[in-house]
Amino acid sequence: MTRKLGIAVIGLGPASLPHSKSLLDLAGRAEVRWAVSRTPDRAKAYAQQFPFPTTTDLDAVLADPTVDAAIVLTPPSSHLDVSALCLEAGKHVLVEKPLELTSERGQRLVDTARRTGKTFGVTLQHRFRPASLRLKAALDSGELGSVEAAFLTVPWWRPQSYYDEPGRGTLARDGGGVLLTQAIHSLDLFRSLVGVSKVVAAQARTTAIHRMETEDYVSALLETGNGAPATLVTTTAAYPGYPERIEITGTKGFASLIGGRLRLAFLDGREEVVEAEGSTGSGANIMDFPHDAHRAVIADFLDAIEQGRDPAVSGEEALASQRLVDEILQAARRTA
Structure with a gap:
């Protein structure tokens, strides 16, 4: 059997809800190793809703070899910095919309993904x-x-x-x-x-x-x-x-x-x-809104990793x- 992909969910605000529900549905293909928030209270509240391990230590998560990919759900102003850390650590990345604050920062993020050779997609689920x-x-x-x-x-x-x-x-x-x-x-x-x-x-x-x-x-x-x-x-x-x-x-x-x-x-x-x-x-x-489309985005992202292709909604x-x-x-x- 193919090993389940290890996932880190980074950012536990409202956007984490449909993603986390989707990951429960996709438990046969992916396993959430960590759910990460810089705010202890938010991590605690999240743990009351979902059965995933929580932490405030992003560095430890990025150093975890069982984490294959990160779903980045932090505010847009941090997408470049957080996603780049994940990509440089050898993790595939699916980031929430919008790509970044500006197209210039978005281009830098896309370039980083291409340079590292990791799968990179964006959540535009419509x-x-x-x-x-x-x-x-x-x-x-x-x-x-x-x-x-x-x-x-x-x-x-x-x-x-x-x-x-x-x-x-x-x-x-x-x-x-x-x-x-x-x-x-x-x-x-x-x-x-x-x-x-x-x-x-x-x-x-x-x-x-x-x-x-x-x-x-x-x-x-x-x-x-x-x-x-x-x-x-x-x-x-x-x-x-x-x-x-x-x-x-x-x-x-x-x-x-x-x-x-x-x-x-x-x-x-x-x-x-x-x-x-x-x-x-x-x-x-x-x-x-229902989380069906989010589940489809994540499923496509997992397919893209396994097949060595771009997700349907690539960085470009x-x-x-x-x-x-x-x-x-x-x-x-x-x-x-």
């Missing part, structure tokens, strides 16, 4: 939802024909109490606002489906609804990979929060992906629906989505 996979297949196979127009909207909600937490909505901790922190999932999925070849124009602002450093509203006119027009609207000021939506007009049909539910309507009269697995965290409860893929965020915000600054 690509792994069943409806997303079906839509991707419909586009790749030509079932929908050529893309003639596309639309992305993320009408989410975050209360002021969310941004009152230390560092939330700041450049120093999060690297950006709605586009990089919340809408990055949908933007990454959108880019993987239709491509984005050009940012035509954009607007970004902080509404009067929130007190925060970064933006809570962004809109943009884009061109898809084949030059078709596309529109983007994202916000965390749409109370009480609604599912994100991707709509694609093709020469052979129309696709509507709302949250995790897909409806395909073909010009020949056929229709197809893929139902959602659950909510998508669009409202005040940021963890209000995540970096391309982050660079698109940069382009949109740069265009917004030009028109401000």
Whole structure:
């Protein structure tokens, strides 16, 4: 039998919940050797929820030869430093989104992963939802024909109490606002489906609804990979929060992906629906979603290690989505 891969979960904040639930599901393939937090109280609280050994000693974890890979769930501002330590210690790394605070730091992280030769992936789990996979297949196979127009909207909600937490909505901790922190999932999925070849124009602002450093509203006119027009609207000021939506007009049909539910309507009269697995965290409860897609991300990461390939969402893929965020915000600054 192949030995189970030893996993260290680093960072035990809210993002650790779906990852840890997923690792319980994948116990036949991977074993959590350590769950790491720099805060003893957080490690203690985590140990009451999950049956994994906890520690505050990251150096000891990195020196543990039974740890093959690390899942890094620390704040974005620490992704480069923590992930680089893991990679240099010979561990494969799966890091939470966004890749880093800036594309420059993200590039450094990707370069470190390539230099060390370790498997490196990023948690952008919306690509792994069943409806997303079906839509991707419909586009790749030509079932929908050529893309003639596309639309992305993320009408989410975050209360002021969310941004009152230390560092939330700041450049120093999060690297950006709605586009990089919340809408990055949908933007990454959108880019993987239709491509984005050009940012035509954009607007970004902080509404009067929130007190925060970064933006809570962004809109943009884009061109898809084949030059078709596309529109983007994202916000965390749409109370009480609604599912994100991707709509694609093709020469052979129309696709509507709302949250995790897909409806395909073909010009020949056929229709197809893929139902959602659950909510998508669009409202005040940021963890209000099933962990199925996280489990799929981790399973793909384990497959990539075993097969010696890149994960489906590699560092380069995540970096391309982050660079698109940069382009949109740069265009917004030009028109401000």
